[in-house]
Amino acid sequence: MLIRFLGAARTVTGSSHLVTVNGTTLMLDCGLFQGRRDEARRLNESTCRGDVCDKIDAIILSHGHLDHCGRLPMVSKLAGYRGPIYCTPGTADVARVVLEDSAEIQVENTDYMNRRSRGMDQAEITPLYTPEDAKVTSKLFRTMKLGHRFTVGEIGVTLLEAGHILGSSYVWLDFVEGGEKRNVLFTADVGRFNTPIIRDPVVPDRLADVVITESTYGGRRHDPTVNIEPAFLELLRDVIARKGRLIIPSFAVGRTQTMLWYIEKFILEGQIPAIPVFVDSPMGVELTHIYDNHRDAYDTDAASLVGQANILKANNVRLAKTSQQSREINSQAGPCVIIASSPTCEFGRVLHHLTKSLEKEKDTVLFVGWTPPNTLGRRLQDGADRVRIFDRFYEVRAKVTTLPGMSGHADAEEMLRFLKPATSERTKTFVVHGEPDQSEIFAERVVKELGAEIASVPAIDSSVIV
Ligand SMILES: [Zn+2]
Known part of the structure; x- marks a missing residue:
């Protein structure tokens, strides 16, 4: 061979x-x-x-x-x-x-x-x-x-x-x-x-x-997966209490659907109210449809939850494919969640949402994975207090945090x-x-x-x- x-x-x-x-x-x-x-x-x-x-x-x-x-x-x-x-x-x-x-x-x-x-x-x-x-x-x-x-x-x-x-x-x-x-x-x-x-x-x-x-x-070694769910729930409750916007820079494949899944599960279980959730990425939207079409590939927990609701396409979820839909999200007041590409924050629609949220104390930016060095995402993750997006500088007043164990x-x-x-x-x-x-x-x-x-x-x- x-x-x-x-x-x-x-x-x-x-x-x-x-x-x-x-x-x-x-x-x-x-x-x-x-x-x-x-x-x-x-x-x-x-x-x-x-x-x-x-x-x-x-x-x-x-x-x-x-x-x-x-x-x-x-x-x-x-x-x-x-x-x-x-x-x-x-x-x-x-x-x-x-x-x-x-x-x-x-x-x-x-x-x-x-x-x-x-x-x-x-x-x-x-x-x-x-x-x-x-x-x-x-x-x-x-x-x-x-x-x-x-x-x-x-x-x-x-x-x-x-x-x-x-x-x-x-x-x-x-x-x-x-x-x-x-x-x-x-x-x-x-x-x-x-x-x-x-x-x-x-x-x-x-x-x-x-x-x-x-x-x-x-x-x-990663943090144990059992810690992810309670940590994310606590963070969401904090966002809701402060009436803030939660921005999640995310990969379109897999990670976007996982975050959406956690949120909808918390809502179904009555742990948080049904706040608006936006998936703002043309590819993220297409992939969310594909995840929804392949329910036969779900595990038993997911299958039983799907038995109760259309979880990835619940009423509070808006899938923004066009740039017009994306612009509308920009003016959305909190509490809400915006999952947008890209995870590095070097390009993609997440940049527009960051320009609206970074200077607001009540808003939160959540990283859900490793971010490569020399990217805007990494600088934010490392605690930068001032960053440049497009052609101007923004003071970072929003809470910036990372969900451990996501990989x-x-x-x-x-x-x-x-x-x-x-x-x-x-x-x-x-x-x-x-x-x-x-x-x-x-x-x-x-x-x-x-x-x-x-x-x-x-x-x-x-x-x-x-
Ligand atoms: Zn892979």
């Missing part, structure tokens, strides 16, 4: 690995590299060329986050791939929206760059792909149910619940090589146990010869718990999808605590025969 690590190796973006066995090649995920523009573009293009991707028999897509699906249109565009992309029904719907949004952003960005450099003797840049390319890709999705084994050539493939976002899965490959049965476990992104709406990750039920595991938080990814302890039943002294582990320090700490623990034969941290575009 030959494995080639085409992305998310010693980094967290661009998840993609090729597995070749008995003449069949599978691509596991095909995510977009993000980061410094030139370097990301070079990596995105070089790993999708025909000579790299011309022998792929099928692509297996774990979930619809951009760093797992965002390079798919390039494999079709640059390498002419027209084969199947296997994924769950939830992932097909999420990825379709995410890819179209990504294509639109790329077209806008390249238009802007070309306008800025016009007359400077520089060659025009073209987008990595267009909305039309994204549509070609979406037609290749072939949906598979969780737990249903199917085959590509001589390789058996099974997708299982990863508990990360709607539709997310991890992947088992099984095949016979040299007369011996072999198993490969690709974790993709594994979620936390006990998070709302979606089911918990299903712990592996067999030993793996080879594990390709994520390590996003390989060296960290889409399992922490180190949870990942070890997940991997334990699959790991033996014969297991060769490849630790990917993490910054190098996180991956290395985690690799050490996989050997020491789970007894794996080896755990290495592969470099980008390296190959290994196992």
Whole structure:
């Protein structure tokens, strides 16, 4: 078996690995590299060329986050791939929206760059792909149910619940090589146990010869998930008592629906009054509809709550898709909740809401996850008392706080718990999808605590025969 690590190796973006066995090649995920523009573009293009991707028999897509699906249109565009992309029904719907949004952003960005450099003797840049390319890709999705084994050539493939976002899965490959049965476990992104709406990750039920595991938080420990709900309830009660506006900068996929879910649950349980809640993000709105359409993917708690009400589309929830609807929210008085993109506060509709709320003592800004350094979100999270938005400075008088324990990814302890039943002294582990320090700490623990034969941290575009 030959494995080639085409992305998310010693980094967290661009998840993609090729597995070749008995003449069949599978691509596991095909995510977009993000980061410094030139370097990301070079990596995105070089790993999708025909000579790299011309022998792929099928692509297996774990979930619809951009760093797992965002390079798919390039494999079709640059390498002419027209084969199947296997994924769950939830992932097909999420990825379709995410890819179209990504294509639109790329077209806008390249238009802007070309306008800025016009007359400077520089060659025009073209987008990595267009909305039309994204549509070609979406037609290749072939949906598979969780737990249903199917085959590509001589390789058996099974997708299982990863508990990360709607539709997310991890992947088992099984095949016979040299007369011996072999198993490969690709974790993709594994979620936390006990998070709302979606089911918990299903712990592996067999030993793996080879594990390709994520390590996003390989060296960290999150706050317990049981603390999230009471902390958020207390904060909401405080917002309501002060008649303030609560601004939540949030990812459109997953986090927006989770926050909406908590609020509607509190209202249904009579813990808070039915205050107005706004989802202000075109993609957040589309994803909320998709979450609502896939109730079969909910966990039992969520299913029983849904039995009582249309929880993500309750009467107090307004979904703002157009910019006119967004402007109307701007003048909304408290108490209310506004969930808007983006989580970094570097762009997106949340900026307009921040300009209205930051200088008001009764308003609150709540961060619901990790924010990258050198962003407005991080500066606010770190307690800045004055920030610049667009072309003016704002004094920060609003309460700015962070809800602990919110993460889409399992922490180190949870990942070890997940991997334990699959790991033996014969297991060769490849630790990917993490910054190098996180991956290395985690690799050490996989050997020491789970007894794996080896755990290495592969470099980008390296190959290994196992
Ligand atoms: Zn993910």
